[in-house]
Amino acid sequence: MKGKNLLKKNEFYIVIIIAVLACIIQAISGQFFTSNNLVDLLRSMIVPGMMAAGLFMVIVSGNIDVSFPYTAMLCMFAVTKWFSVINYQGPVFLAFLIAGLIGLVLGLLNGVLAAWLKLPTLIITLGTCTIFLGITQGVLQSSVISVLPAPMAKMAATNLFSVVNGETGLGSSMPVSILFLIAIYLIVGFIMKYTMLGRGIYAVGGDPVAAERAGFNVNFIRIFVFTFMGVVGGITGITQVTVSGMCQINFFDGYEMTIIAAVVLGGANIAGGSGTVIGTFLGVLLMKMISNNLILLGIPTNWSKFMTGILIIAGVSMSAYKSVLAKRRVASNILEDGHKEEA
Amino acid sequence: MSEILLQAKQISKHFGGVTALDRVDLTIKKGEIHCLMGENGCGKSTLIKIISGFYRPDGGSITFEGKEYDRLSIAESIGLGIQVIYQDMSIFPNLTVAENIAINNELYNRRKLVNWKAVKSIAKEALDHIGIELPLEAVVGELSVADKQLIAIARAILNNSKLIIMDEPTSALTRKEVDKLFKVIRQLQQEGISTLFVSHKLDEVFEIADQFTVFRNGKLVVADSAKNINDEQFVYYMTGRKLEEVAFTPKKIDHDRAILKVENLGLTNGFANISFEIHPGEILGITGLLGSGRTELAKTLFGLYSATEGHIYIDGREVQIRTPMDAIRHKIAYVPEDRLTEGLFLTQSIENNMIVSNIDRLKTGKKTVDYEKGHEDSLAWVKNLGIKLNELKDGIQTLSGGNQQKVVLGKWLETEPRVLILNGPTVGVDIAAKFDIHAYLRTLAEKMNLAILLISDDISEVLNNCNRILIIKNGRIVSEHVNTELDQHRLQELVTGSKEETA
Numbered sequence: 001m002k003g004k005n006l007l008k009k010n011e012f013y014i015v016i017i018i019a020v021l022a023c024i025i026q027a028i029s030g031q032f033f034t035s036n037n038l039v040d041l042l043r044s045m046i047v048p049g050m051m052a053a054g055l056f057m058v059i060v061s062g063n064i065d066v067s068f069p070y071t072a073m074l075c076m077f078a079v080t081k082w083f084s085v086i087n088y089q090g091p092v093f094l095a096f097l098i099a100g101l102i103g104l105v106l107g108l109l110n111g112v113l114a115a116w117l118k119l120p121t122l123i124i125t126l127g128t129c130t131i132f133l134g135i136t137q138g139v140l141q142s143s144v145i146s147v148l149p150a151p152m153a154k155m156a157a158t159n160l161f162s163v164v165n166g167e168t169g170l171g172s173s174m175p176v177s178i179l180f181l182i183a184i185y186l187i188v189g190f191i192m193k194y195t196m197l198g199r200g201i202y203a204v205g206g207d208p209v210a211a212e213r214a215g216f217n218v219n220f221i222r223i224f225v226f227t228f229m230g231v232v233g234g235i236t237g238i239t240q241v242t243v244s245g246m247c248q249i250n251f252f253d254g255y256e257m258t259i260i261a262a263v264v265l266g267g268a269n270i271a272g273g274s275g276t277v278i279g280t281f282l283g284v285l286l287m288k289m290i291s292n293n294l295i296l297l298g299i300p301t302n303w304s305k306f307m308t309g310i311l312i313i314a315g316v317s318m319s320a321y322k323s324v325l326a327k328r329r330v331a332s333n334i335l336e337d338g339h340k341e342e343a
Numbered sequence: 344m345s346e347i348l349l350q351a352k353q354i355s356k357h358f359g360g361v362t363a364l365d366r367v368d369l370t371i372k373k374g375e376i377h378c379l380m381g382e383n384g385c386g387k388s389t390l391i392k393i394i395s396g397f398y399r400p401d402g403g404s405i406t407f408e409g410k411e412y413d414r415l416s417i418a419e420s421i422g423l424g425i426q427v428i429y430q431d432m433s434i435f436p437n438l439t440v441a442e443n444i445a446i447n448n449e450l451y452n453r454r455k456l457v458n459w460k461a462v463k464s465i466a467k468e469a470l471d472h473i474g475i476e477l478p479l480e481a482v483v484g485e486l487s488v489a490d491k492q493l494i495a496i497a498r499a500i501l502n503n504s505k506l507i508i509m510d511e512p513t514s515a516l517t518r519k520e521v522d523k524l525f526k527v528i529r530q531l532q533q534e535g536i537s538t539l540f541v542s543h544k545l546d547e548v549f550e551i552a553d554q555f556t557v558f559r560n561g562k563l564v565v566a567d568s569a570k571n572i573n574d575e576q577f578v579y580y581m582t583g584r585k586l587e588e589v590a591f592t593p594k595k596i597d598h599d600r601a602i603l604k605v606e607n608l609g610l611t612n613g614f615a616n617i618s619f620e621i622h623p624g625e626i627l628g629i630t631g632l633l634g635s636g637r638t639e640l641a642k643t644l645f646g647l648y649s650a651t652e653g654h655i656y657i658d659g660r661e662v663q664i665r666t667p668m669d670a671i672r673h674k675i676a677y678v679p680e681d682r683l684t685e686g687l688f689l690t691q692s693i694e695n696n697m698i699v700s701n702i703d704r705l706k707t708g709k710k711t712v713d714y715e716k717g718h719e720d721s722l723a724w725v726k727n728l729g730i731k732l733n734e735l736k737d738g739i740q741t742l743s744g745g746n747q748q749k750v751v752l753g754k755w756l757e758t759e760p761r762v763l764i765l766n767g768p769t770v771g772v773d774i775a776a777k778f779d780i781h782a783y784l785r786t787l788a789e790k791m792n793l794a795i796l797l798i799s800d801d802i803s804e805v806l807n808n809c810n811r812i813l814i815i816k817n818g819r820i821v822s823e824h825v826n827t828e829l830d831q832h833r834l835q836e837l838v839t840g841s842k843e844e845t846a
């Protein structure tokens with residue numbers, strides 16, 4: 001019974017793909033299971049991973065958000081610029097708090113519009129993301145900030161630990177913000193699995209009318225997922241600054257697509273209602289493994305998007321194929337005597 | 344017993360230009376089993392949705408336990424102790440059986456956190472309560488309609504509710520499960536819980552009802568005690584017609600020619616050794632309990648499953664049916680049991696739903712579709728089947744449940760099939776329409792020489808309309824009968840399987 005359940009789980013297949021891919025990379029380059037490569041991999045997962053966790057909730061609720069990279073960008077520039085201007089010297093925590101609050105407002109805007117207009121959320125967030133970009137470019141007049149305010153620069157220079165690869169002499173450091181990544185996955189995991197709110201998110205994604213009739217506050221749930229995504233977006237903006245040590249307008253270029261792809265690759269149904277936060281994490285991991293390590297396989301990095309695309313299509317067709325197969329099989333055995341008869 | 348629990352007064356509801364309810368009244372007493380009756384589209388579900396807070400009434404008031412409300416919100420209604428089984432079941436296809444069942448309880452108790460152990464035990468208890476076994480961890484979307492209906496029932500039956508509303512809860516169930524449900528309803532009645540019950544099956548209503556209310560065209564026709572009325576009067580109240588059905592006997596059957604012939608057909612886990620033939624002009628009935636393999640058989644004949652053994656012949660020639668496209672090419676049509684998930688495009692208009700299976704026939708030249716002809720055909724079917732609608736271009740969701748069912752039927756009849764497979768064709772259809780559909784099927788068989796395979800739980804439907812009847816059990820045909828040799832009682836016995844009978 002246990003083994004059968006395992007085979008049904010999407011995560012199981014992603015883990016296998018990840019393991020196989022890791023072995024291939026290791027076999028060809030001998031560089032995958034090295035301390036610096038693993039730290040680099042985790043480090044590169046922080047920002048996309050956090051965004052994916054937020055987006056996972058949005059997608060499970062049956063909605064979509066393409067504005068979060070722009071939320072992150074806006075929060076990043078707004079806070080960094082402001083702190084530079086006032087020459088802020090206090091704790092860095094405040095930067096995250098303010099960015100989170102700005103993100104909250106932007107996410108709330110998405111959520112309220114979604115609940116109120118009842119239009120497809122792709123269209124709503126396509127609209128708002130243009131507004132966010134406009135504010136960043138027009139009002140903040142930002143494209144690059146290379147000197148960070150002191151507290152943020154200090155966080156950028158602080159690492160949890162560093163490793164050096166004895167063979168190659170290459171080193172890597174683990175930023176403190178990896179803790180944010182862990183925290184967000186724990187929070188999202190808890191909400192989705194152990195709160196009625198989280199179950200409501202699944203319910204709305206499965207059948208919004210049934211959810212409303214059962215007594216869930218469907219509008220609240222919609223507003224919540226977008227607001228949460230906004231807060232995560234805001235915090236991620238500052239995280240990105242402290243990971244890379246600067247602000248750049250093109251940090252999040254194309255993120256809307258790659259993050260959606262990672263979540264779907266992780267087994268979440270794009271139409272809503274299903275998926276797990278662990279799957280999402282694995283989806284991001286797989287994605288990053290490909291884009292970071294192709295070079296180790298001797299494939300030029302220019303091809304990483306291509307490979308990712310192939311992987312997404314393969315992953316999605318596999319789960320589609322599985323569900324078609326399941327539909328064409330009779331699940332429980334009717335031929336046995338005593339089927340469904342109670343004892 | 345005489346204390347009034349709920350009183351709906353002068354309730355009206357309009358949808359655009361359609362008057363769904365016109366100043367109707369409904370009074371339910373404490374501990375009463377009340378049946379709400381009427382033709383398809385007469386406003387039953389609309390009134391239920393007003394009581395549950397899903398719709399806002401245009402006029403009137405609702406009094407519950409002495410307190411008057413202009414309208415109820417969903418939360419208020421649940422808070423008052425009103426639980427509803429909606430006609431479309433409104434369950435979550437993406438969640439497990441356990442969670443679907445426990446969710447009403449959790450919401451009713453305003454839980455903030457989920458206790459997964461409690462979810463399982465609540466679900467288990469609820470299923471035990473109605474005497475049903477289902478795998479708690481299964482995802483509901485993969486289950487049959489009947490299982491879904493049982494889940495909807497199990498989750499609505501909370502011990503602390505005061506009124507349980509059931510909008511056609513038994514449409515997919517066989518007699519066996521209905522008996523269990525009725526036992527539960529009576530038990531709830533002992534505890535002082537009232538039930539509002541909607542069904543088109545008259546025998547059920549007569550068995551369970553204390554009191555009844557009949558609507559016609561959104562208006563109240565009569566409300567009375569069930570003791571004061573008989574079958575015939577009832578039909579007359581509902582339809583304004585007198586209906587009488589006689590057993591179907593085809594004129595002459597050409598036994599040498601079979602349109603559809605099935606030999607030793609088998610499907611892994613589904614059925615085995617199925618053989619039968621249908622001659623032109625015959626209506627062959629298949630009946631059996633839930634999960635007896637009848638739906639799997641129908642789906643296999645339509646290519647939704649592919650048979651793992653055996654042969655299928657059409658007009659004497661062997662054919663391979665692996666996909667629905669194959670089936671359609673061989674002029675096989677299938678009216679599925681689950682109209683909502685298998686029969687309709689829920690976001691499309693009524694008209695698009697009706698012409699979709701006929702796109703081939705409506706093709707002009709190479710690539711374009713003759714919508715005008717499609718429109719005419721659709722109008723003709725609306726008239727033939729008496730589908731109650733406002734305009735053909737309205738969304739399919741604006742139709743009442745029974746009328747949606749008629750659309751599914753119409754769309755397949757429009758394809759001009761040679762073999763027509765019907766799985767519960769009159770589920771949720773009112774008695775007058777059912778009578779008309781039966782008459783129509785007989786005409787099709789006799790005049791057009793179709794081969795019709797009618798799968799149904801409805802004993803009288805099978806008995807009256809099929810000249811031969813197969814009984815299926817655990818995926819095998821156990822016996823074959825001629826309709827004129829049986830009566831309802833005997834057929835029911837055969838289906839539920841009194842032990843002395845062996846094939």
Ligand SMILES: Nc1ncnc2c1ncn2[C@@H]1O[C@H](COP(=O)(O)OP(=O)(O)OP(=O)(O)O)[C@@H](O)[C@H]1O
Pocket residue numbers: 358359361362363381382383384385386387388389390430731732733740741742743744745746771773
């Ligand atoms: N959302 C809607 N929009 C427009 N018209 C609607 C809507 N819901 C119901 N109607 C119309 O209101 C009328 C009453 O429908 P209702 O669903 O209450 O019928 P019913 O008595 O439950 O019928 P059935 O026995 O077929 O379930 C029908 O004419 C239907 O077409």
Ligand SMILES: [Mg+2]
Pocket residue numbers: 387388389430510743744745
């Ligand atoms: Mg109805």
